[in-house]
Amino acid sequence: MPYSNRILIAAIAIGLAALAGSGGLHAQTKTGAQKKIYCWNEGGSKVCGDALPANAADSARTEISTKSGMQTGQVARALTDAERTAAALAAETASKQAEADAMAQRRDLAMVESYMTEADLRRAYGERTELLDETLKASTLGVTNLRLSLLALLRQASDREMAGEVVPKSMTNTIRGQHDELLRQQQILVAQKKDRAALDADLQDAVARYRALKAAPGESPVATTGASAPSSN
Known part of the structure; x- marks a missing residue:
């Protein structure tokens, strides 16, 4: 094989190896960044683990990055049916009040424009x-x-x-x-x-x-x- 061809093949091989190494490092970093520690209360005690059990899925929890040790998220507990109903009613009431306020503003504007x-x-x-x-x-x-x-x-x-x-x-x-x-x-x-x-x-x-x-x-x-x-x- 000519000397120039060997140099070309070696360069290609080195480039491919560097590319593969870069991809592997990126994947590892990405995986590491996604790993979390979950902490929640169970029976009045704080419990932490790298996996969230099914019985804690609706509990309030703190999420901590395993890489930085810093808190990355805070998830509130799931609402009960009664709380969801109350929240929906509160949202509906607020929406109606906002609509009433907007109507009152339009009425007042019309009053000012109608009477000099x-x-x-x-x-x-x-x-x-x-x-x-x-x-x-x-x-x-x-x-x-x-x-x-x-x-x-x-x-x-x-x-x-x-x-x-x-x-x-x-x-x-x-x-x-x-x-x-x-x-x-x-x-x-x-x-x-x-x-x-x-x-x-x-x-x-x-x-x-x-x-x-x-x-x-x-x-x-x-x-x-x-x-x-x-x-x-």
Whole structure:
């Protein structure tokens, strides 16, 4: 074999050997880096080992590198079914709250963009207040008329009984029907009064938010005076 060929073959052989040695060292380093010591609590005592037994798979543990002796990880214990359910409910609650907060921000932004002045805001609430006040008047009048009509029927029925007469079934049915309707209208009136009070509270809250949003940076919003929207009363 010519001298030049022998040199070429030797160079190739040395290169291959160096490459193989490099790969082997890399693999060994990689394997060594992956080896860990696991430490967990078992029966109130700390236990460590290079393998994690099945009964400790759900336990909280610390992972330590065998190469550096340094902690490389911390794994929390697995949650119980009850804890997972509670965590899911908490996440759902937080998500709903975040959605509500975002909606409130959009509402406040729309309020500021819709009303140039506080007077405009109060005027808009005033229209709703007047409408609700008119509804309350009509409902109150209706309840009063029903009560008077029912009292008149009861008086007629009482007079018949005092005279020894039989109260007609039609009258009894009318009395019962008007009594039920009176109860229903009274419940409606109570609900409407609650809506009216809630509208006043909503106005004060809206005014406070409006002033806070309109205040220049660094300024404090003007305190709410408690003035309500115009009423038809």
